[in-house]
Amino acid sequence: MKEKATSFDIAHHAGVSQSTVSRALRNSPLVNKETREKVQAIARELNYKVDKNASNLRRQHSKTLALLLFEDPTSDNSLINPFFLSMLGSITRASANAGYDLLISFQNLSDDWHAEYEDSNKADGIILLGYGDYTEYCTKLTQLEAQNTHFVRWGALDDEHPGVSIGCDNFQGGFDVTQHLLDLGRKQFAFIGGADSRAPEFFARYQGYYKALTLADVAQCAVQQDAISTEDSGYSATLSLLKRHPDIDAIVCASDLIAIGVLRALRDSNISIPQQIAVVGFDNVPVASFATPSLTTVKQDTILAGEILVDSLLRLIAGEEVEHYLMHVDLVIRQSSGA
Amino acid sequence: MKEKATSFDIAHHAGVSQSTVSRALRNSPLVNKETREKVQAIARELNYKVDKNASNLRRQHSKTLALLLFEDPTSDNSLINPFFLSMLGSITRASANAGYDLLISFQNLSDDWHAEYEDSNKADGIILLGYGDYTEYCTKLTQLEAQNTHFVRWGALDDEHPGVSIGCDNFQGGFDVTQHLLDLGRKQFAFIGGADSRAPEFFARYQGYYKALTLADVAQCAVQQDAISTEDSGYSATLSLLKRHPDIDAIVCASDLIAIGVLRALRDSNISIPQQIAVVGFDNVPVASFATPSLTTVKQDTILAGEILVDSLLRLIAGEEVEHYLMHVDLVIRQSSGA
DNA sequence: CTGAAAGCGCTTACAG
DNA sequence: CTGAAAGCGCTTACAG
Structure with a gap:
């Protein structure tokens, strides 16, 4: 297996420091145009990609969103509710457009998911999709909120419940x-x-x-x-x-x-x-x-729903105040x- | 926002070194049972989760798999081929069972995906799903192979083409x-x-x-x-x-x-x-x-297909030789x- | 505009 | 069984 190139390799080839490589690759205005272009050319040639783990560790975020899907307890192993499936497409696309990766996972309501994702820096925020017993659900939501986890959920709008919800009318x-x-x-x-x-x-x-x-x-x-x-x-x-x-x-x-x-x-x-x-x-x-x-x-409108879900989560992550959103329905x- | 606990915090509380905390959390047999239990109790109490980015960086893997879905060029933005959708469920489940996270992404055949995932350490391997012009596809596959990327694809079995394929008969x-x-x-x-x-x-x-x-x-x-x-x-x-x-x-x-x-x-x-x-x-x-x-x-059998796809990829990552797999079909x- | 250096939070040889 | 230390590969103040 070929060794993966690091920023030091690029620096060596380009005859500049590793810091400069890092800057050049991120298109920092601080670096000279020629230097930047030389560095980028070499990076391309060596098939260099910034190591996400290192970058994320350093910057303390993951540029990843987690989509958690809850299933009805009775559905068999194969079936996902087709309604949620249709939202999956637009959520994926909206995340990608915003430069975020999307982690997806099926969960049982009883799982320990409320602590897994954001706390371990796997994701910057969570999208919750699925039906299930609301009473049980609600407890977890409260914990999520107590941990300051960023999350949005698809579901009924309800001022009393924790977090922000996007749902249809x-x-x-x-x-x-x-x-x-x-x-x-x-x-x-x-x-x-x-x-x-x-x-x-x-x-x-x-x-x-x-x-x-x-x-x-x-x-x-x-x-x-x-x-x-x-x-x-x-x-x-x-x-x-x-x-x-x-x-x-x-x-x-x-x-x-x-x-x-x-x-x-x-x-x-x-x-x-x-x-x-x-x-x-x-x-x-x-x-x-x-x-x-x-x-x-x-x-x-599942397309719109997915977009709003992602958009709301991103704004939450950015520290903005986010409101519930009631979506219009059509007969x-x-x-x-x-x- | 509450500060996230680190292994040093746990070490401090437990009165042991950070190395010991790390070992205890990973259930290393090297550490004394009592110490281990004390550390784990404190970790639970402080809601501590191992930082994935740090852990992955150090261990040089990501414990995540990437699922790349190609679409027919003509399909509108909303529609995913329902056949692939049904495989999604079992792929997700199989990854989770193996302790891997699943990143999903929709791609155009023309995108630069062949270099994105494994090279940047975002994923340890790639699952390719989707139809599309095979000629174009094939070029990318060759590049993937040249980079020593681990990947499996769903598709026609063909001894000439690069990589390992799982497909039905x-x-x-x-x-x-x-x-x-x-x-x-x-x-x-x-x-x-x-x-x-x-x-x-x-x-x-x-x-x-x-x-x-x-x-x-x-x-x-x-x-x-x-x-x-x-x-x-x-x-x-x-x-x-x-x-x-x-x-x-x-x-x-x-x-x-x-x-x-x-x-x-x-x-x-x-x-x-x-x-x-x-x-x-x-x-x-x-x-x-x-x-x-x-x-x-x-x-x-889409359930089986998903399982075999994940299993094959995991074996590839583990360095094993993996064969094509021809799946039986039913009228x-x-x-x-x-x- | 560029470089040397610190540090993100872990894991794991190494020494005891 | 435990600790001190190195190092994974980046980003970013700091100094020049």
């Missing part, structure tokens, strides 16, 4: 999609998905749903059925729901993954969609448009709502 | 899926996707396809239509194909993404699938089962082939 999305169904004449509503503070995003969607029903004066016969964000959970939730309430004509799902399971359960029960029961989801994941029937849902109308 | 997959169609009585075949050395994986699939047709003695009327791996490209390729060959009854696609476009084009042309034309894909991406009709395709029969 779950309430409005739940409201809009329910109103859409109401406008189409639906009356007997069911919401499938957790609707309590352990899952604040789902809860906000539920509250939007409930608000729309209340304004339309049909809230009294609305029902709710728990489910976590997987296809299987949506499937079995539907079966239970149908048993308890065979008369419903509209199902609002807390996520597309749930909705996909609902669609399958209804089909297996020989219930026509949307004629007998209309179904809507939330997230606009890629399969939503391929489902049969195609799924009416609420779209969150995507397809066949499953019967529009 | 594209030839067999192309053969199997074509044979499946042949068994169902199809006679007039078309292959949609690039079939030349710039895209060796597609080419191998094509060759498997062609071999099956040759054995069945129907190769003389088989056609091929270029397309890159996107839905849109599959769509327009189908339209051109139909114009040239209205008589075909089976389309073998080089990828699922292409197949999804083909399905849409046939539907828009009022051609029934699979009655008039049977369609098959390759990859078994998540939407394949949601397409209408659901797509018969070839499944590559997934759904509706689009008319079975």
Whole structure:
């Protein structure tokens, strides 16, 4: 294995001091143009790259961001929530554009992640993505904040919780999609998905749903059925729901993954969609448009979300005050709502 | 901001030397059990984490792997090939299990990536994922090898090309899926996707396809239509194909993404699938089962693939000889082939 | 504009 | 089993 060149090697070849090499490579205005060019030429020739570890150690930062992904406890080993996956792309790109590397890691809520990254100087800040029991989550967030770790999270906005959050307008999305169904004449509503503070995003969607029903004066016969964000959970939730309430004509799902399971359960029960029961989801994941029937849902702008996440984190690292950010959502109308 | 504790702080608190702290934290058998436990307790209490930059600098490695993802030049900013995405999960997990961090980055084939990672000690090795013009790719691979960089790539196996490759049996997959169609009585075949050395994986699939047709003695009327791996490209390729060959009854696609476009084009042309034309894909991406009709395709085990990629890279880093690896594929029969 | 020197926080021979 | 010391490869005051 060829020895890696160091700045001393370059200095030697260029006939200057190592300090000058370092300056020249960083384009310091302090160094003479000719010297700088000579040094850079030699560096290129010797295939020299600044050693990140040394540079980071000296400068006390890592120019790296860590993306921590939490998974639903039930998802199998292979599956990542497609919604988060779509954010991954823009986060990666935004980090790169800002000159930061991106470390990615899947975590369990129970892991010791809250201390790992920034404390060991592996990353200058952390992006938190994922659902999970909010109560448990919250404790860790508090610790993170106590350690002065820089972090942003994707999730429900909540003034009480620690740190800064970027999230979409779950309430409005739940409201809009329910109103859409109401406008189409639906009356007997069911919401499938957790609707309590352990899952604040789902809860906000539920509250939007409930608000729309209340304004339309049909809230009294609305029902709710728990489910976590997987296809299987949506499937079995539907079966239970149908048993308890065979008369419903509209199902609002807390996520597309749930909705996909609902669609399958209804089909297996020989219930026509949307004629007998209309179904809507939330997230606009890629399969939503391929489902049969195609799924009416609420779209969150994942590209923008990734960019804002990175931008906010960078500003936090720079020491600025950063506010929560509420992202606008859009209704995507397809066949499953019967529009 | 609270000052971060260093090993000297721990040493001070524990009343031992800093060397001993370092040893104790790394569980060195050299240090007395009591001393070790005392040191570890204090470290925990002070929330001390070994500084990665210092440790890596000293040990001359980074304990991180870099995952470089190349994209099709035409894909828009948001979309990552879902096939690679599904490998991401297992690569991340496998790295973590081996105690390595994972850096991820999207690259253009034209970027200067071949020198960036290992040379700057950011990563101990590189995993290359993605399609792209093989000719251009190959040059970079040669440079990588010349620099003694540790890398593995996902792709076609080819003894001539530099480095070690892990790939699925594209030839067999192309053969199997074509044979499946042949068994169902199809006679007039078309292959949609690039079939030349710039895209060796597609080419191998094509060759498997062609071999099956040759054995069945129907190769003389088989056609091929270029397309890159996107839905849109599959769509327009189908339209051109139909114009040239209205008589075909089976389309073998080089990828699922292409197949999804083909399905849409046939539907828009009022051609029934699979009655008039049977369609098959390759990859078994998540939407394949949601397409209408659901797509018969070839499944590559992405979980295994990710594990083997990481394992091979780690062995390369450890200085072992590593062989290419050909992964087995499975036919997934759904509706689009008319079975 | 340039150089000599200190120091970032570790790990690990070396000596005891 | 433990400590004093060197050194990984940089960046950056400090002095000129």
